[in-house]
Amino acid sequence: MDDLYREVIIEHYKNPSYRGKLDPHDISFADNNPLCGDHIQIDLRVSADGLVTDARFDGHGCAISQASADLLLESIIGKPLEEVKKLNKESVLELLGIELGPVRLKCALLSLKVLKAGVYGLREASDELVE
Amino acid sequence: MTLNITEIRKDFPILEREVRAGVRLTYLDSTATSQKPLSVIQAMDDFYRKSNANIHRGVHTLAEESTALYEDARERIAKFINAASARQVIYTRNTTESINLVAYSWARANLKRGDLVILTEMEHHSNLVPWHILQSERGIELDFVPVTEDGLLELETYKTLLSRRPKLVSFTHMSNVLGTINPAAEIIRLAHEAGAITLVDGAQSVPHLQVDMQALDADFYAFSAHKMCGPTGIGVLYGKAALLESMPPFLGGGDMIKEVKLRSFRPNTLPHKFEAGTPAIAEAVGFGAAVDYLSSIGMDKIAAHEHEITEYALERLEEIPGVKLFGPSADKKGGVAAFTLDGVHPHDVAQILDRDGIAVRAGHHCAQPLHEKFGIPATSRASFYLYSMKEEVDLLVNGIYKVKEMFG
Numbered sequence: 001m002d003d004l005y006r007e008v009i010i011e012h013y014k015n016p017s018y019r020g021k022l023d024p025h026d027i028s029f030a031d032n033n034p035l036c037g038d039h040i041q042i043d044l045r046v047s048a049d050g051l052v053t054d055a056r057f058d059g060h061g062c063a064i065s066q067a068s069a070d071l072l073l074e075s076i077i078g079k080p081l082e083e084v085k086k087l088n089k090e091s092v093l094e095l096l097g098i099e100l101g102p103v104r105l106k107c108a109l110l111s112l113k114v115l116k117a118g119v120y121g122l123r124e125a126s127d128e129l130v131e
Numbered sequence: 132m133t134l135n136i137t138e139i140r141k142d143f144p145i146l147e148r149e150v151r152a153g154v155r156l157t158y159l160d161s162t163a164t165s166q167k168p169l170s171v172i173q174a175m176d177d178f179y180r181k182s183n184a185n186i187h188r189g190v191h192t193l194a195e196e197s198t199a200l201y202e203d204a205r206e207r208i209a210k211f212i213n214a215a216s217a218r219q220v221i222y223t224r225n226t227t228e229s230i231n232l233v234a235y236s237w238a239r240a241n242l243k244r245g246d247l248v249i250l251t252e253m254e255h256h257s258n259l260v261p262w263h264i265l266q267s268e269r270g271i272e273l274d275f276v277p278v279t280e281d282g283l284l285e286l287e288t289y290k291t292l293l294s295r296r297p298k299l300v301s302f303t304h305m306s307n308v309l310g311t312i313n314p315a316a317e318i319i320r321l322a323h324e325a326g327a328i329t330l331v332d333g334a335q336s337v338p339h340l341q342v343d344m345q346a347l348d349a350d351f352y353a354f355s356a357h358k359m360c361g362p363t364g365i366g367v368l369y370g371k372a373a374l375l376e377s378m379p380p381f382l383g384g385g386d387m388i389k390e391v392k393l394r395s396f397r398p399n400t401l402p403h404k405f406e407a408g409t410p411a412i413a414e415a416v417g418f419g420a421a422v423d424y425l426s427s428i429g430m431d432k433i434a435a436h437e438h439e440i441t442e443y444a445l446e447r448l449e450e451i452p453g454v455k456l457f458g459p460s461a462d463k464k465g466g467v468a469a470f471t472l473d474g475v476h477p478h479d480v481a482q483i484l485d486r487d488g489i490a491v492r493a494g495h496h497c498a499q500p501l502h503e504k505f506g507i508p509a510t511s512r513a514s515f516y517l518y519s520m521k522e523e524v525d526l527l528v529n530g531i532y533k534v535k536e537m538f539g
Contacts, residue, residue, distance in 0.1 A: 004482065005537055014474075014538070037495050037508040060508055062476035063538075107478065 003098045005063065012067035018074060020056040029118030030059070031125045033110050038065045042073070042114050050081045057114075062107050064100070069111035071095040076115070084119050087112060089130055134428065134436045140518050142168040142424075150488040157489040157523045162307055162467055162496075162514035164357045165338060167421075171360055174420035175413045185409055187386055201412050204419025205402070211422040212352070213343040214369055218401040221368040221375070222410055226334040227257040229353030229368035230301070232405060233330050234261035236378045237351070238299065241328075244270035247297040249327070251276040251284055251313075252504055253306045256497040258332045262301070276302070278504060282309035282458040289318070293325040300327045304336035308498045308512065309458030310441070310467030312336070316347050323348070328374070334358055338516070339437055339465050341430040344369055356414065361421030365414035368405070375401050382407040433517045437466035440515045444468050444524045451531055457510060466515035469496070472531060475538045477511040483537060484530040491527070 022028075022043035030041035038061030045054040055073040059066075075095060076084050092112050093100065100108055109130040117125035140146050143166045148156050158166060178200065184193035186201050202217075209217040223229045242248070248262055252275050265271050274297075276289045284302075293300075300322040304315045315336075319329045330351040336342055338359035344352060351374070355366040370378075380387055380398050384407035389397040398404045425433065442461040445468060448454050453473035458464050472480055481493035492512045495502045502508060513527055 005479070010538060037499065037502070039508070060476075062478035062482075064478075066476075104478075104482070 004100075004104070006097065009063055009067040009096065009098070012070040013063040016057075016066065016070040018056050018070050019058065021058050022054060022056050027118045027121075029114050029122075029125070031110065031114045031117065033061070033065070033106055038062065038107060038110055040065065040069055040111050040114050042069070042111065042118055044115075044118065046081060052076050052079055052081065052084065057111060061110070064096070064104055065107040065110050068092055068096055068108045072111050072115060081119055084115065087116070092130075133439075134432050134517060136436075136518065136520055139428070140520075142170070143518050144169060144172075146518060150485070150490075154486075154488040157487070157526050159513040159515065159519070159523060159527060160490045160492050161338075161516035161519070162335060162358070162512065163492050164363065165360050165516050166518065167362065167417075168360055168424050170424050171362065171417045171420045175362060175417040178413045178416045183413070186412055187403075197412055200419075201410070201415045204415045207419045207422050208367060211426060212337065212367075212369060213345050215345060216372065219344075219369055219372055219375065221370065221402045221405045222415060223353075223366045223368050223405075224364060224411070225355040225357070225366035226332060226353045227366075229351075229366055230257055230330065230332065231261050232368050232381045233301075233351050233353075233370075234265055236381045236405075237328070237374065238265055238271075239269070240377075240379055242269060242271050242298055245272060247272045247274060247295055249274055249276065249289070249292050249297045249300045249302075249322075251302045252278040253282070253284070253309060253311065253498065253501050254301075254303055255307055255332060255334070256499070257334075258301055258303060258330075259500070278309075278501065281460075282306070282311050283463065284311070284313055284318075286314070286317075290321065293321055293327070296325060297322070297327045299330060301330040301332070303332040303334075304342070305333075305339065305465050306458070306467075306498075306501075307335050308467070308469050308496050308501055308510065310464030310469070311459055312340070312463060312465055315349070319348055319350075335465060335467075338425075339430075340434055350374055356418040356421060359421055360424055362411075362414045362417040365411045365418050372401065375405070380407070381405055384408045386410075428517060436517060437515050437519070438462075440519050440521060440524065441466045441468065443521055444513065444515065444527070447524055447528045448531075451528065451535075453535065454531065457505060466519070467512060468514070469510040469512040471507055471510055472534060475534055477509045479538070480511045480531070480534050483534045484527070487526065487530050487533070489523075489527055489530050 025043040026046040027044040040059040057069040113125045116129040182196040184197045186198040205217045209220045277285045322329045328350045331349045333354040337354040352369040357363040387407040457469045477493035
């Protein structure tokens with residue numbers, strides 16, 4: 001439990017490096033966590049050869065959801081979209097470096113869900129994206 | 132007269148529990164669901180050990196016993212809310228189902244395209260969504276009594292809305308977020324003068340206040356057992372007898388019929404007409420024990436104790452820099468304190484409080500439109516009941532200071 005609010009999480013929550021919007025962008029997607037009202041929008045710029053060249057997130061939510069968005073975007077810049085498609089629950093938990101119960105897991109995975117729904121060009125995000 | 136909280140807490144075994152080694156539970160989430168006294172737990176346990184049988188049809192001893200227990204509980208619940216007759220007390224699953232019963236049965240038989248239903252901006256989703264469904268299905272119109280900055284209903288606007296001749300006014304007696312106790316008798320009287328039927332969401336009021344169906348003159352009144360020391364899975368729809376009699380059945384099946392042919396049926400009399408299938412029998416027995424328990428302590432004393440603790444909590448919370456409280460002053464509200472803490476999301480507040488065993492709720496508390504009105508996605512909510520202590524408020528306040536420190 002004490003691990004849940006590791007310094008790195010509080011630091012990314014209070015001083016995120018990738019908060020904001022990208023205009024223009026190549027990919028943009030937004031979704032809510034209906035239970036908490038957390039909201040995350042992610043904008044991406046993608047190069048002609050399919051590399052993520054820039055990424056930003058915007059929205060509001062708890063420290064876990066916002067810090068995981070920041071850490072996630074940090075991890076994908078410079079990576080090919082094909083690799084982003086392969087990210088899953090474990091990738092996010094590894095970035096956060098903590099264990100999470102079922103309720104807070106949803107907070108942590110919201111950004112990945114939004115990211116993958118955008119990358120796959122889906123109309124709606126589904127939980128299956130982050131299994 | 133004040134309550135002997137030490138004695139009362141002995142009735143609730145769960146309050147002795149440690150959330151983890153050395154950390155005792157501080158339960159400040161009674162608005163979501165209350166804890167259960169031993170007498171309720173024992174009544175249900177006794178029922179399953181000694182009397183369990185299906186009700187109404189059997190002639191054997193156990194069937195008669197269980198039927199009597201189920202119906203006795205109804206009598207006591209009717210008395211608890213001062214209903215004129217137990218026939219007017221319909222068992223449902225919970226407040227939500229009670230409201231849906233009115234929406235599916237009364238409203239579908241009585242509302243047509245263009246008919247106006249008045250709600251308020253402080254409703255729980257359970258008193259919004261059934262009407263949204265009816266709006267898309269029937270083309271009824273919805274309008275809302277606004278909430279002021281202080282968390283009160285704008286009664287002047289309500290009077291203006293009434294001039295549009297609504298068919299139904301449906302509102303919460305006590306807000307589950309703001310704690311506001313609405314002037315139900317006045318709202319009902321004004322609605323009746325305008326020719327409207329009234330439905331009251333009493334999920335938060337019946338557990339905490341003395342409510343009197345005949346004095347209120349409500350047409351429909353809905354509440355749940357689990358917020359008033361009773362079990363989950365059972366609630367009540369109270370209704371005026373003439374209205375309930377005129378309504379078509381809601382769910383079809385066993386027990387709600389007088390006679391069934393292959394191609395037709397005749398519905399049963401009240402209250403059974405609305406109780407299809409085997410109901411929550413043990414839960415009804417537990418519900419009866421819960422109203423007995425509350426009556427033995429006295430609703431006036433419970434309300435006075437909650438008022439005292441709420442006043443103290445609001446005072447202490449207000450002193451914390453960065454805390455913003457929602458809802459009216461203690462004299463206009465029940466035992467609820469919803470708040471935000473600058474720079475920290477309510478989920479993080481709740482999670483860090485949980486480390487000290489303090490249980491509060493975080494989120495929009497099934498009142499998303501109300502949170503939107505105040506321009507916030509969520510709040511943390513501490514709520515109090517007859518077993519809450521000032522010491523628990525102190526623990527909460529200390530916990531919030533710890534949260535502030537972490538997020539510095």
